[in-house]
Structures are given as structure tokens and as C-alpha cells.
Amino acid sequence: MGKVKHRRLDQLADLCRQVGDAMQRASVALLDADRAMAEKVITGDAALARARASCEEQLLAATDLRVVLTAVHAVDTLERMGDLALHIARAARRRHPAHVLPDELRVPFADMGQLAITLANTAEQVIRTGDPELAAFLDASDDTMDDLHRAVFATVTRADWPHGVATAVDATVLSQNYERFADYAVALARRTSVIARSELAA
Amino acid sequence: MGKVKHRRLDQLADLCRQVGDAMQRASVALLDADRAMAEKVITGDAALARARASCEEQLLAATDLRVVLTAVHAVDTLERMGDLALHIARAARRRHPAHVLPDELRVPFADMGQLAITLANTAEQVIRTGDPELAAFLDASDDTMDDLHRAVFATVTRADWPHGVATAVDATVLSQNYERFADYAVALARRTSVIARSELAA
Numbered sequence: 001m002g003k004v005k006h007r008r009l010d011q012l013a014d015l016c017r018q019v020g021d022a023m024q025r026a027s028v029a030l031l032d033a034d035r036a037m038a039e040k041v042i043t044g045d046a047a048l049a050r051a052r053a054s055c056e057e058q059l060l061a062a063t064d065l066r067v068v069l070t071a072v073h074a075v076d077t078l079e080r081m082g083d084l085a086l087h088i089a090r091a092a093r094r095r096h097p098a099h100v101l102p103d104e105l106r107v108p109f110a111d112m113g114q115l116a117i118t119l120a121n122t123a124e125q126v127i128r129t130g131d132p133e134l135a136a137f138l139d140a141s142d143d144t145m146d147d148l149h150r151a152v153f154a155t156v157t158r159a160d161w162p163h164g165v166a167t168a169v170d171a172t173v174l175s176q177n178y179e180r181f182a183d184y185a186v187a188l189a190r191r192t193s194v195i196a197r198s199e200l201a202a
Numbered sequence: 203m204g205k206v207k208h209r210r211l212d213q214l215a216d217l218c219r220q221v222g223d224a225m226q227r228a229s230v231a232l233l234d235a236d237r238a239m240a241e242k243v244i245t246g247d248a249a250l251a252r253a254r255a256s257c258e259e260q261l262l263a264a265t266d267l268r269v270v271l272t273a274v275h276a277v278d279t280l281e282r283m284g285d286l287a288l289h290i291a292r293a294a295r296r297r298h299p300a301h302v303l304p305d306e307l308r309v310p311f312a313d314m315g316q317l318a319i320t321l322a323n324t325a326e327q328v329i330r331t332g333d334p335e336l337a338a339f340l341d342a343s344d345d346t347m348d349d350l351h352r353a354v355f356a357t358v359t360r361a362d363w364p365h366g367v368a369t370a371v372d373a374t375v376l377s378q379n380y381e382r383f384a385d386y387a388v389a390l391a392r393r394t395s396v397i398a399r400s401e402l403a404a
Binding site for chain 1: 261282
């Protein structure tokens with residue numbers, strides 16, 4: 001029984017890593033105006049949907065309804081995180097061969113991308129290990145993400161912003177995508193850490 | 203047994219109506235720069251959270267796991283819809299006593315607000331009745347919402363947009379909130395209509 005439970009969380013953790021990988025590719029597509037990388041994320045979404053369905057199917061075999069509820073929420077959250085990576089990839093493809101972002105926003109967006117990937121990887125580790133110390137790390141990273149998001153907004157609404165309204169809007173929406181991705185990763189880790197611990201103890 | 207099942211979907215439908223009400227108030231707050239109405243949405247969020255918890259608690263007593271999964275997804279979606287209403291109310295409060303939106307955006311935003319409320323009400327009816335004809339109506343309304351969202355984006359990124367970058371960004375983010383609310387309402391109705399029909403037939 002303990003072994004079956006363990007496999008179940010492993011599949012959820014694998015799904016989390018796949019979503020983190022999608023975000024990594026989307027961030028490269030955005031920063032490098034890399035169309036092939038954007039396409040990889042966009043076409044890869046079907047595989048992600050299959051992985052989610054399989055993960056959810058497996059949950060139906062569970063006996064502890066609290067675990068089922070938490071895991072269904074987790075799959076739902078991972079779907080939304082995948083959607084955010086998809087939005088970023090689509091923005092990169094839409095503007096290709098142009099860059100979506102002006103050079104002055106490259107650094108904060110590279111930081112947000114790195115942070116998003118780290119948060120997804122940390123959530124994956126929380127699901128695998130239930131380690132409570134990782135939760136504190138997540139909160140600190142989420143604060144950093146919020147600061148970066150606010151800084152981008154301040155930059156694009158500056159009186160002397162030279163890149164026009166459309167670019168400002170694109171940058172804000174993209175920045176918001178990263179910020180929401182981080183929020184979801186933190187919520188996911190927090191919700192699943194409790195069942196992860198009890199599953200490993202079982 | 204059939205009676206218990208019926209009550210369970212009633213509670214989900216009630217929750218859907220409460221979320222629709224929150225969106226209605228948020229839209230009034232936004233269009234009329236009505237701070238009291240914005241506060242009502244913001245303070246009302248705690249009651250919504252309790253209603254969600256109670257709805258989810260009730261689900262734990264269900265025996266059909268497919269129904270449980272669908273209903274948990276529905277509660278999750280309603281949480282996100284409530285969050286979107288909350289974002290709109292917060293934007294109205296933040297800019298008060300000024301209006302967030304310039305006059306020229308009043309009509310499309312009034313339309314989006316009306317459509318969002320109609321979609322939430324329709325989703326509520328789908329949960330109560332499982333009526334498949336309502337689903338077709340939802341798709342048409344969702345298309346109209348997408349058109350309105352695109353029109354707002356086109357307006358704020360026009361070369362002669364006179365209201366500055368910050369207002370353009372605010373308008374885009376708000377418009378996106380309505381568009382996502384509509385997407386969620388449609389997904390909610392689609393996912394729950396199947397179990398609504400089978401529950402009523404039981």
C-alpha cells in the first residue's frame with residue numbers, strides 16, 4: 001500500500017517537473033526570440049494534457065479522500081502553470097522574429113524566468129520529500145518575484161518610457177504570467193507538503 | 203440517496219451565484235468608482251472562502267469519485283473566478299476617487315461586466331438543471347467576450363491613445379480579468395453539466 005502511494009506522488013512530482021521544463025523553454029523563447037523553442041512548448045502542451053489526465057486517472061484508485069482532493073487541486077494548479085508557460089511561448093512566437101521585450105527589460109525577465117524555474121523545481125522536491133524547510137525558501141522567492149513584477153510595472157509606466165504602449169502592455173502581461181506562476185508554485189508546494197509527509201510516513 | 207446528491211449540487215450552484223454576485227458588485231465598483239461597493243467585494247471574500255470550504259467538506263461524503271473530482275475542480279474554478287472579481291474591486295479601490303477607466307472604455311467594460319454576470323448565472327443554471335442547450339449559449343457568449351477583449355486591446359494600443367501607459371496597462375489587465383472569468387465560467391459549466399445530468403437522472 002505504501003508503495004502504491006509513493007508511486008502516486010512520484011507521478012505528480014514528474015508532472016511538476018514537466019511544467020517547470022515548459023516554463024524554462026518558454027523563457028528561453030522569450031529572451032532569445034527563439035521560435036523553435038516556442039513551438040516546442042506549444043506542441044508539447046498536448047503531452048502535458050495527457051500526463052495530467054493519466055495522473056488524475058491514477059488518483060481515482062486512491063482510498064484516502066483528503067489525499068485525492070489535495071492531488072486534484074495540485075493537478076489543477078499544474079494545468080494553470082502550464083497555461084502560463086504556453087502564454088509566454090505564444091507571445092514569443094507572435095512577435096518573432098522581433099523580440100517581445102526591449103533590452104532594458106532583459107535582466108528582470110531573465111531573473112523572473114530563473115526564479116519561476118527554481119520555484120517549480122522546489123515544489124517538485126517538496127512533493128517528493130515533504131521537506132518543511134523548503135517551504136520557507138519558497139516564501140522568500142515568491143517575495144523576490146513580487147518585487148521584480150513591481151519593478152517591471154514601474155519601468156513601463158515611467159513618464160519617459162520610450163517603447164510605446166503596446167510593448168508596455170506586453171511586458172506587464174508577461175510579468176504577471178511569471179508572478180502568477182510563482183504564486184501557484186508556492187500554493188502547490190504548501191498544499192501538497194502535508195500529504196507528502198504523511199504519505200512518506202505511511 | 204438521490205436527495206443527498208441533489209443538495210450537494212445545489213450548494214455548488216449557490217456558490218456559483220455568490221461568485222456571480224461578487225463580479226456584479228466589482229463591475230459596479232469599477233464603472234461608478236464606487237468605493238463602498240468595492241469594499242463589499244473585498245470584505246465579502248472571507249464569506250466566499252467559508253462557503254467554498256463548506257462545499258468541499260460536503261463533497262468528502264460523496265461516494266462517486268468521478269463526481270467528487272468534477273466538483274473539486276468546480277470549487278477550484280469558482281475560487282479563481284472569485285479572485286478575478288476581487289482584483290477588479292481592488293483596482294477600483296486603489297484609484298478611488300478617480301475612475302480607473304477613461305470614458306471611452308466605459309461601454310466595452312459595461313458589456314464585459316454584463317456578459318460575465320450572465321455567464322456565471324448560466325453556469326449556475328447548468329449546475330442546477332444539466333440543460334445541454336445552455337452550453338451552446340455559453341460558447342457564443344465566450345466568443346463575444348473575446349471580441350470585446352481584443353477591441354479593448356486595440357483601443358489602448360492605438361497610436362493616438364491619449365490616456366498614457368499606466369491607464370492602458372490597467373485597462374488591459376482588467377479586460378483580461380473579464381476574459382478569464384468568462385473562460386472559467388464556460389469550463390465550469392461544461393465540466394459540471396455531465397454530472398448534473400447524471401445526478402438529476404439518479
